[in-house]
Amino acid sequence: MRIDIENIRKTFRHGTAAALAGVDLAVASGELVALLGPSGSGKTTLLRIIAGLEFPDGGRVLFDGEDASALPVRDRHVGFVFQQYALFRHMTVLENVAFGLRVRPRGTRPSDGEIDRRVRDLLTLVQLEGLEGRYPAQLSGGQRQRVALARALAIEPGVLLLDEPFGALDARVRKDLRRWLRDLHDRTGHTTVFVTHDQEEALELADRVVVFSQGRIEQAGSPVEVYDRPATPFVYDFLGSVNRLPVEVRDGHVWLEGHAQPLANGQAVDSTGLFTLYARPHDLGIADQTLPAGDALPGIVAAVRQAGAVVRLDVRVAGLDHLVEVEVSAGDERWRAWKTGSPVALVPARFDLFPR
Numbered sequence: 372m373r374i375d376i377e378n379i380r381k382t383f384r385h386g387t388a389a390a391l392a393g394v395d396l397a398v399a400s401g402e403l404v405a406l407l408g409p410s411g412s413g414k415t416t417l418l419r420i421i422a423g424l425e426f427p428d429g430g431r432v433l434f435d436g437e438d439a440s441a442l443p444v445r446d447r448h449v450g451f452v453f454q455q456y457a458l459f460r461h462m463t464v465l466e467n468v469a470f471g472l473r474v475r476p477r478g479t480r481p482s483d484g485e486i487d488r489r490v491r492d493l494l495t496l497v498q499l500e501g502l503e504g505r506y507p508a509q510l511s512g513g514q515r516q517r518v519a520l521a522r523a524l525a526i527e528p529g530v531l532l533l534d535e536p537f538g539a540l541d542a543r544v545r546k547d548l549r550r551w552l553r554d555l556h557d558r559t560g561h562t563t564v565f566v567t568h569d570q571e572e573a574l575e576l577a578d579r580v581v582v583f584s585q586g587r588i589e590q591a592g593s594p595v596e597v598y599d600r601p602a603t604p605f606v607y608d609f610l611g612s613v614n615r616l617p618v619e620v621r622d623g624h625v626w627l628e629g630h631a632q633p634l635a636n637g638q639a640v641d642s643t644g645l646f647t648l649y650a651r652p653h654d655l656g657i658a659d660q661t662l663p664a665g666d667a668l669p670g671i672v673a674a675v676r677q678a679g680a681v682v683r684l685d686v687r688v689a690g691l692d693h694l695v696e697v698e699v700s701a702g703d704e705r706w707r708a709w710k711t712g713s714p715v716a717l718v719p720a721r722f723d724l725f726p727r
């Protein structure tokens with residue numbers, strides 16, 4: 372099922388600012404989309420509006436081109452897993468998953484045999500065969516999440532909505548469930564929208580990441596797009612580490628304030644004025660001292676840390692009140708020669724400039 376969200380606005384009665392200040396988003400049928408953003412940015416409100424648990428002040432939600440804005444939850448055919456809608460404690464796994472089908476009106480309710488067959492198929496799909504008779508208290512956190520997903524899938528929804536589905540679980544289980552959910556999605560092809568404030572979860576799991584800030588979409592794009600080509604300083608900061616350098620652009624070159632040597636290895640820049648240069652630690656190269664340094668920024672190594680396959684350096688640059696973070700591959704053997712106090716020359720291989 373395709374979802375179109377058109378100019379959705381919502382202000383809560385006691386809220387000071389708009390929870391959603393005009394949001395447009397199209398989710399293609401079968402797409403897996405992550406809504407990512409800091410706490411309070413409006414992600415859950417949008418998910419609840421898609422589900423029909425909340426109504427907007429303005430704007431429309433369309434399912435497959437049909438206006439669903441006025442439809443109540445039960446007529447939207449959405450399956451959802453919200454943290455506050457926990458499993459029923461007094462029901463077994465089997466009963467929990469069957470619940471959505473059993474409460475259907477007589478005319479549309481499948482037979483008992485059909486419900487049983489469907490529930491057992493789903494438990495196989497979520498890899499919980501053999502646990503049908505257990506109660507939620509007798510399951511691990513990850514198993515409970517999978518029961519909740521099976522329960523959401525049981526009604527054969529057109530859309531699956533997940534609010535921080537793995538939020539309360541430890542890192543290891545989250546990682547396993549993430550891989551499992553991606554696999555499940557690829558097999559079932561449900562249009563899925565999930566909310567997370569975990570960047571890694573969004574980047575690893577989703578086809579498309581929608582970054583929220585203060586009730587607005589900052590950027591929507593593939594994980595590679597939002598990570599490698601952030602549209603705004605906010606997206607740069609929110610998705611991973613970034614260095615910010617105060618620079619001036621003149622004569623087609625980038626100059627760090629107070630430095631006589633241009634930066635950026637001769638890359639032509641056509642604007643002029645004062646900017647902040649944004650560069651990820653792994654996009655800052657270290658010039659080989661045996662070659663002419665070219666346009667590079669001299670600095671002194673303040674710390675070297677190896678973390679598995681990467682090596683992180685903190686570099687002190689004259690005139691900057693913070694250290695510059697650089698990341699190189701541990702496969703680059705040069706790092707073994709770098710010690711605290713070593714002189715190095717930084718070259719931003721890839722960067723963005725935002726006006727100050």
Ligand SMILES: Nc1ncnc2c1ncn2[C@@H]1O[C@H](COP(=O)(O)OP(=O)(O)OP(=O)(O)O)[C@@H](O)[C@H]1O
Nearest residue numbers: 383385386390409410411412413414415416417568
């Ligand atoms: N029922 C409500 N009544 C009043 N204000 C609300 C209500 N629900 C949400 N808000 C406010 O709307 C804004 C957006 O909240 P929302 O829950 O959508 O954010 P979120 O991005 O999902 O955050 P989190 O990651 O913390 O869940 C916040 O300022 C929040 O305080």
